Amino acid sequence: xxxxxxxxxxxxxxxxxxxxxxxxxxxxxxxxxxxxxxxxxxxxxxxxxxxxxxxxxxxxxxxxxxxxxxxxxxxxxxxxxxxxxxxxxxxxxxxxxxxxxxxxxxxxxxxx
Amino acid sequence: xxxxxxxxxxxxxxxxxxxxxxxxxxxxxxxxxxxxxxxxxxxxxxxxxxxxxxxxxxxxxxxxxxxxxxxxxxxxxxxxxxxxxxxxxxxxxxxxxxxxxxxxxxxxxxx
Numbered sequence: 360x361x362x363x364x365x366x367x368x369x370x371x372x373x374x375x376x377x378x379x380x381x382x383x384x385x386x387x388x389x390x391x392x393x394x395x396x397x398x399x400x401x402x403x404x405x406x407x408x409x410x411x412x413x414x415x416x417x418x419x420x421x422x423x424x425x426x427x428x429x430x431x432x433x434x435x436x437x438x439x440x441x442x443x444x445x446x447x448x449x450x451x452x453x454x455x456x457x458x459x460x461x462x463x464x465x466x467x468x469x470x471x
Numbered sequence: 472x473x474x475x476x477x478x479x480x481x482x483x484x485x486x487x488x489x490x491x492x493x494x495x496x497x498x499x500x501x502x503x504x505x506x507x508x509x510x511x512x513x514x515x516x517x518x519x520x521x522x523x524x525x526x527x528x529x530x531x532x533x534x535x536x537x538x539x540x541x542x543x544x545x546x547x548x549x550x551x552x553x554x555x556x557x558x559x560x561x562x563x564x565x566x567x568x569x570x571x572x573x574x575x576x577x578x579x580x581x582x
Contacts (some may be wrong), residue, residue, distance in 0.1 A: 392569070395555035402514075402559065402572040417569060449513060457502055457563030457570055 361386050365450050365462070365463035372470055380435045380466050382450030390456045392417065393425065395446040396465075403415055408433055409456060440470040442448040475562050477573035485581050490551050491579040492576045494560030495542040502563040504536055504543050505570065509557045517558075526543070552557045 363384045372378055384391065392407035394417075404417030408427040422444055424436040433452075437444060448466045451459035491500045494504065497500040503521045507514035520536035520543060527534050531550075532570045538545045547554055564571060 394572075397576070401574040402561075404569055404571075407569050418571070458505065458519055459561075459570060460516045462515070464513050 361461065363452050363461045363463040365448075365466050367466060368464060369467050370469070372468070374441055374470055376441050377389065378437050378468075380437075380441060380448060380450075380468070382433045382435065382463055383431050384433075384450075384452040385463065386452065386454075386461065387430065388452040388454055388461075389430070390454065390458075391427070391452045392459060393423070393433070393435050393449065394449045394451065395419065395444075396449065397446050398416070405448075405454075412444055437468075440468075442470050445467065445470050473562075473564060473571050475560055475571050475573035477558075477560050477576050479576060480574070481577040481579070482505045483581065484550055486551060487581075489546065489548045490550060490578065492545040492547075492560075492578070493542060494544070494573055496560075496562045497541060497572065498562050498564040500565045501538065502565070505561045505563070506534055506543075506545050507559040507561065509575070511561055514559055526527050547578075550578075552580050552582055554578060555580045567569075 364464040366381045389410045394402045395403045403419045406425040408414045450463040453460045475496045505519045506517040518534045523538040531548045534545045559575045560573040561570040
């Protein structure tokens with residue numbers, strides 16, 4: 360089954376404790392991206408990747424890092440999480456850039 | 472500044488009604504417009520539109536794009552309770568084509 364898998368689905372952490380949210384897709388897609396979704400603000404892109412070792416900032420990249428060492432994986436790293444990063448995070452992938460056809464199930468992150 | 476505006480923000484209808492959701496945009500280097508349905512989980516892809524005036528259909532859902540007036544509509548005919556969701560519009564822009572999303576229209580279909 361074609362899918363994008365994120366882990367964990369839920370996470371509560373404390374300010375400043377580094378964390379990684381993993382994302383993996385099994386469709387051999389070149390394009391992957393990360394979004395956060397907040398009430399009243401909608402989905403906003405954090406980072407995207409056109410291919411292995413090619414990443415670029417989206418609209419709200421501050422406080423986040425990504426890497427793309429393998430085609431299937433695109434982890435999101437929060438080096439020093441803060442409460443304003445409490446949000447619902449989605450990973451997405453597609454064959455073509457800017458046509459996100461598959462989204463992961465989301466990771467609800469709470470930073471206290 | 473690029474923006475995507477959806478209207479209405481929320482809508483309550485009864486089963487069997489027909490609804491029209493609106494999406495207007497102002498972006499540099501438009502590439503595509505996409506519609507998604509989001510229930511209590513991940514957005515699911517509905518349509519991608521790139522050309523004006525060509526209607527895309529899937530069952531009771533249809534959508535069309537007007538690149539001159541910079542908007543798109545999503546129509547749902549004979550609505551069912553299972554259509555209740557947030558409908559998201561997104562526009563791909565620039566050389567990289569990355570998406571900017573609207574805030575969504577929350578549709579509630581009552582039995």
